[in-house]
Amino acid sequence: MIKFKNRNPEFSLHLLIWLVLFFLPAAFSYGSEIDWGNIFKHFWLQLIFLAVVFYINYLFLVHWLFGEKKISFFIINAILLAALIYLKGEIFVLFDSDRPKMLGKKPPEGIRYFFDFLIYLIPVAFSIAINASKKMRKAEEMKIEADNIKLQSELQHLKYQLQPHFFFNALNNIYSLVDFAPEKAKQSIHSLSKLMRHLLQKSDVEKISLAEEIDFLNKYIDLMSLRLNESTKVYTNFPTKVHNIYIAPLLFISIVENAFKHGVSATKPSDICFKMEVIEKNIFFTTSNSNFPKNEDDRSGSGIGVDNLRKRLQLLYPEKHEFNTYLNNGMYIVEMKLETE
Structure with a gap:
């Protein structure tokens, strides 16, 4: 019998969190008819974009913030968030083109973009916090090691x-x-x-x-x-x-x-x-x-x-x-x- 040893607990933790978030709307809809298209539009699409923002920052851009490319960090993030907000709007247009138009007033486009921007700032903040905590932990470990050597x-x-x-x-x-x-x-x-x-x-x-x-x-x-x-x-x-x-x-x-x-x-x-x-x-x-x-x-x-x-x-x-x-x-x-x- 072959036993697989988990060599990356951090990867497993990330995978578990995203799986839980992915199946959360289905769990809340249990026992009733599930509109998968509506779930994709209003939840999974947003979740995918949040993951894209998080991992681009977590794996790449955050290192610029803690290095010598702070201005590049903010510029690239602004471009990334604007592109995702625009892409999300275009996908919504495609979804809504085959559906009858809802009566009533819609919120101004500017307000929707503003709230989307605030939402996409959340994974950016999380990636910064996680990397900052890692750096603090590494600095503490190095201090302990230096103290032990001393x-x-x-x-x-x-x-x-x-x-x-x-x-x-x-x-x-x-x-x-x-x-x-x-x-x-x-x-x-x-x-x-x-x-x-x-x-x-x-x-x-x-x-x-x-x-x-x-x-x-x-x-x-x-x-x-x-x-x-x-x-x-x-x-x-x-x-x-x-x-x-x-x-x-x-x-x-x-x-x-x-x-x-x-x-x-x-x-x-x-x-x-x-x-x-x-x-x-x-x-x-x-x-x-x-x-x-x-x-x-x-x-x-x-x-x-x-x-x-x-x-x-x-x-x-x-x-x-x-x-x-x-x-x-x-x-x-x-x-x-x-x-x-």
Whole structure:
């Protein structure tokens, strides 16, 4: 059995409308004697002329109106309408020549021509409106496409910005171990190579599983913990099993980096806590760390991590995220909520 697939829904819609209009007078005359000649003269003839005006404008002349031939559009339409009005009058004369003349006054010819002219302006207006709506829709689609390209370019820029920032922070951490703990420095380099492999493989994908992101965070926290002294305590509370939740890659790493950068003191006890909860499709990520702000002269990490994250969240999760930071009893708190699909 052969199935024909409709490749042009617009053609089908036009055909359906004209068929309905064509058979409308016959439907209204159902049950009584039908005068086909009268229907042709007073309805089908007008319908044919309306279709001619509509499609000449819809397919050809309207493009002149939206282009550089506006004057030609009006001149050709005036000639077309005048010709159809004249032709309709001549056809009426042929029809009426075989019929007895009706008594009574007829409306002036000028009035009839004027009303015919107004009627034929209707398909012209329809063709203009349809083409204008198409152009508006196409312009909107192009705008959406341009916005998407801009969005992807900006996101790609933010990713490229994030990776050197992450690498720079990790190298700073390893550099501090080289002199007094060379074995830890070697271990850190090995751990960093694993993290960089993750960055190379996952940062360019649109989404990764939350389980992969948690594994990456755990490895990074282990790497950063190698340089800490005994007075600094790091606590993590991440879910061990998460299923069917996917997020944009590297969303949490900037917060973790920031906690290690500003939450560690060489002389004072320090605490850093990381907690993640998953409730249905919502992710709640919280960090709290002792607050030891860096001096303005300290440019380690260049300070772009959290700003980068805020921009990414605005682009990737508009109206589907919350991000708040505040101080509480000497602890710097970051709270982040994501609504995933």
